Amino acid sequence: MDNLRKRTALFFEGNGEYRKTGHYIDIFLISLIMINVVAIVLESIASLAQQYKHEFLILELGSVIIFAIEYLLRLWSCVERAEYKSLDCGNFQRRLKYLLSPLALIDLMAILPTILMMFITFDLRFLRVLRLLRVFKLTRYSRAMQLLLQSFRDESSSLLAAFFIMAVVLILASCGIYLIEHAVQPDKFGSIPDAMWWAMATLTTVGYGDVVPVTALGRFFGGVITLLSMGMVAIPTGLLASSFSEQLRKRRIMFSDAVHECLHDGELDGKLDDAQLEHLENLRCKLGLSKQEANKAVKYQLSARTKNLYCRHCGERQD
Known part of the structure; x- marks a missing residue:
């Protein structure tokens, strides 16, 4: 399990033998973020939102699933990263420190609006603005x-x-x-x-x-x-x-x-x-x-x- 976690960390960091694979994953995530931003902007046009309602919904759900998987894997494997592995504390404290880091908070904001929509009623215009925060995920790349x-x-x-x-x-x-x-x-x-x-x-x-x-x-x-x-x-x-x-x-x-x-x-x-x-x-x-x-x-x-x-x-x- 530790070996798998270490390989996952290397995979997302793009180091060692996973450098090329990590580079391809970065390109895929960057493309997905840009597609999301364009889709959110186009969805603000009432005629397009009504005509392509199902397509926008499928893109949103698929993107949230991918971003959520990425977020959870990064959270799970962060204890193998050098800056957290050197800390004199347990894995829980290391993950908590990662959760409070700027990049982790940005990753959380990318999926949080859609998840909250399932439990709380939001104004759709306000929700679109929150979803546009996904553009800040580009900070990582x-x-x-x-x-x-x-x-x-x-x-x-x-x-x-x-x-x-x-x-x-x-x-x-x-x-x-x-x-x-x-x-x-x-x-x-x-x-x-x-x-x-x-x-x-x-x-x-x-x-x-x-x-x-x-x-x-x-x-x-x-x-x-x-x-x-x-x-x-x-x-x-x-x-x-x-x-x-x-x-x-x-x-x-x-x-x-x-x-x-x-x-x-x-x-x-x-x-x-x-x-x-x-x-x-x-x-x-x-x-x-x-x-x-x-x-x-x-x-x-x-x-x-x-x-x-x-x-x-x-x-x-x-x-």
Whole structure:
């Protein structure tokens, strides 16, 4: 049973001998998720929903069964994954920790709406919105989404500070425009909460135009807020962009270090055995690096090793 559970974990992680099979399963699940998203969007059209009612129902039930099987198998085999196997606790605690992980919660949201529909009466429009959350399952297979989520985690404190500053500016802008415009436009700026709609649209540079200042002072104040908003929006954008780039750099360095260790441990100069190549390929897939990036790192480490093996003056091999 333990051997079967371990093979199941390798199967879903796409490691070892199951790498190709796991890749095909990932493609199948990605395709199924995209088909579901398209079907949910089309089902919102009343004529199509009525005409293809049974087809939509069969697709929904089939998808939920597949997603549920995937969820249960991942839950059962998660104790064999390295990050959970190393925990000093029982299998129940390991599975509980996995259940609370972001990816596991996303997998649960993919099947929960349909399961709840069997026991609780839902508004169908609300149910469709919940089912659209399945698109977040692509996070498991998308390198860009994984990098973005990691960027949010790493920059969480900085982002909170930036959003706090934006909240303060939002309140100040709302108070300012309220004092200037409430006497002229009591229907639009009759209170500070009403003025917050204009402040939010202006600070986010959206500018809907449904609520605008009409006095000269109000327009001048609105212009100042608009100029200020450009810098405010750039703060979280800059933080995420730099963190995204840093995550890419860290993954490349991690893979490069792994190549260096494999070459250092190898007995043959400039060659990697099958086990090392398998390890590097699994690491490449886990880090989400392209084959081009991986080959570049290998070539660089091979070149650096060759320079260290031979004297740059006489060309003789150094012991």
